[in-house]
Amino acid sequence: MRSSNPVFSRGFRDNGYAGFGTGPQAGTAPQGNPYATGPYAEPTNPYASNPYATGGPGLTQGAPAQPGVVTMDDVVMRSAMTIGLVIVGAVIGWATNLPIGVAFVAGIVAAGLGIVQQFKAKPSPALILGYAVSQGLALGIISKLYNHFVDGAPVQAVLGTIAVSVGTLIAYKTGVVRVNNRFYRVVTAAGIGFMLLMLANLLFAAIGGGDGLGLRSGPLGIGIGVIGVLLGAAYLAMNFKEIEDGIAYGAPRESSWIMAFGLTMSLVWIYMEMLRLVSILQGDD
Numbered sequence: 001m002r003s004s005n006p007v008f009s010r011g012f013r014d015n016g017y018a019g020f021g022t023g024p025q026a027g028t029a030p031q032g033n034p035y036a037t038g039p040y041a042e043p044t045n046p047y048a049s050n051p052y053a054t055g056g057p058g059l060t061q062g063a064p065a066q067p068g069v070v071t072m073d074d075v076v077m078r079s080a081m082t083i084g085l086v087i088v089g090a091v092i093g094w095a096t097n098l099p100i101g102v103a104f105v106a107g108i109v110a111a112g113l114g115i116v117q118q119f120k121a122k123p124s125p126a127l128i129l130g131y132a133v134s135q136g137l138a139l140g141i142i143s144k145l146y147n148h149f150v151d152g153a154p155v156q157a158v159l160g161t162i163a164v165s166v167g168t169l170i171a172y173k174t175g176v177v178r179v180n181n182r183f184y185r186v187v188t189a190a191g192i193g194f195m196l197l198m199l200a201n202l203l204f205a206a207i208g209g210g211d212g213l214g215l216r217s218g219p220l221g222i223g224i225g226v227i228g229v230l231l232g233a234a235y236l237a238m239n240f241k242e243i244e245d246g247i248a249y250g251a252p253r254e255s256s257w258i259m260a261f262g263l264t265m266s267l268v269w270i271y272m273e274m275l276r277l278v279s280i281l282q283g284d285d
Contacts, residue, residue, distance in 0.1 A: 068252065068253055069250045069251070069252070069253060070246055070247055070250075070251045070252065070253045070254075070255050070256045070259075071247065071253075071256075072243075072247060074253055074256035075243055075247075075256045075259045075260060077256075078256045078257050078259070078260035079259070079260040079263050079264070081129065081132075081260070082128060082129065082131075082132045082260045082261065082263075082264040083132070083260075083263070083264055083267065084132075085129055085132035085133050085136060086132045086133075086135055086136035086139065086264060086268065087136060088133070088136060089106075089132065089133045089134065089135065089136020089137040089138075089139070089140060090136040090137070090139045090140035090143065091136075091140060092136075092137060092140060093106075093136065093137040093138065093139065093140020093141040093142075093143075093144065094140040094141070094143060094144045095140075098137075098141055100141060100142075100145060102137070102141060103137070103138045103141035103142050103145075104138075106134045106135070106137040106138040106141070107134075107135070107138040109130075109134040110131050110134035110135040110138060113127050113128075113130050113131040113134065114127075114131050114261075114265070117131070117261070122254060123254055123255070123257035123258045123261070124257075125257055128257055128260070128261045131261070131264075132264060135264075135268055139268065139271070139272075142272075142275075143157075143275065146275055146279050149279065149283070150278070150279045150282045150283055152282075153275060153278045153279045153282060154275060156274075156278045156282075157271055157274040157275035157278050158271065160229075160274040160277075160278065161267060161270045161271045161274050164229060164232070164233050164236075164270050164274070165233075165236060165267065165270065167233070168233045168236045168237050168240075169236075169240065171237070172237045172240045172241070177234075177237050179237050179238055179240070179241035183234075183237075183238070184238065187231065187234040187235065187238065190231060190234075191231055191234075191235065194227065194228065194231055197215065198215070200212075200213065201213045201215045201216065216276060216280070217280060218280075221276070221280045222277065222280055222281065225273055225274075225276050225277030225280060226277065228269075228272075228273030228276070228277070229270060229273045229274055229277060231269070231273075232266055232267075232269040232270035232273055233270065235262075235265075235266040235269065236263070236266040236267070236270065238262075239259070239262045239263050239266055242259060242262065243259045243263075246259060
């Protein structure tokens with residue numbers, strides 16, 4: 001399954017689930033099962049014509065899910081675990097007086113675990129849950145630092161993240177946002193460009209001090225923050241599409257870990273951009 005996150009872009013490509021992510025949303029197979037080119041292709045795939053896969057051919061209302069096939073319950077449970085651990089890590093980071101250097105190390109660890117998972121043949125719950133704890137610890141420490149300068153910024157960022165997530169889900173389900181092959185290309189390219197720009201800003205800040213290129217302050221910072229939030233929402237819409245297609249086409253149950261991982265990374269992205277945006281807006285008052 002093609003990932004919808006800037007760090008986790010490989011998904012199930014080249015790992016035994018190569019067919020997933022080549023369905024209608026990718027613009028390469030307008031009809032039929034997206035597993036047509038993978039090891040789950042007809043006639044060897046027992047789930048290729050799964051009548052119990054939600055939204056798939058031969059849908060039987062009220063029928064139980066086929067064993068070994070991902071369900072919405074699987075995705076919800078895994079997502080609750082990963083997001084819950086992010087929250088636990090954030091509470092620990094907030095409640096303790098750990099230095100900002102710990103947040104930097106935790107962030108590096110989280111990124112490293114994400115990259116390792118990217119290149120693994122199959123999803124590793126240990127890596128994904130380890131990422132969640134490390135990322136949460138970094139978020140907690142960073143959020144406390146932001147709150148020191150702008151009181152209440154983390155709370156507003158959490159509320160903003162919830163609002164953006166709900167709004168994205170509504171826009172996706174009502175068809176206002178249509179995730180197709182062009183959408184994937186545009187968002188992926190924009191995400192890569194955004195990350196490179198932020199890395200350049202960080203590099204200039206480390207060398208020259210201050211805000212580097214000035215991308216995180218003033219009117220320009222507000223504009224960059226809005227773009228960052230919109231990109232996060234776009235990645236979240238791609239997550240929704242991948243979950244919907246995975247369930248519809250009978251993806252393996254273990255793919256729920258990748259779906260949960262993608263959701264968690266997108267929500268973290270939105271929260272961080274929202275936190276920066278709120279801090280700039282409140283700091284200018």
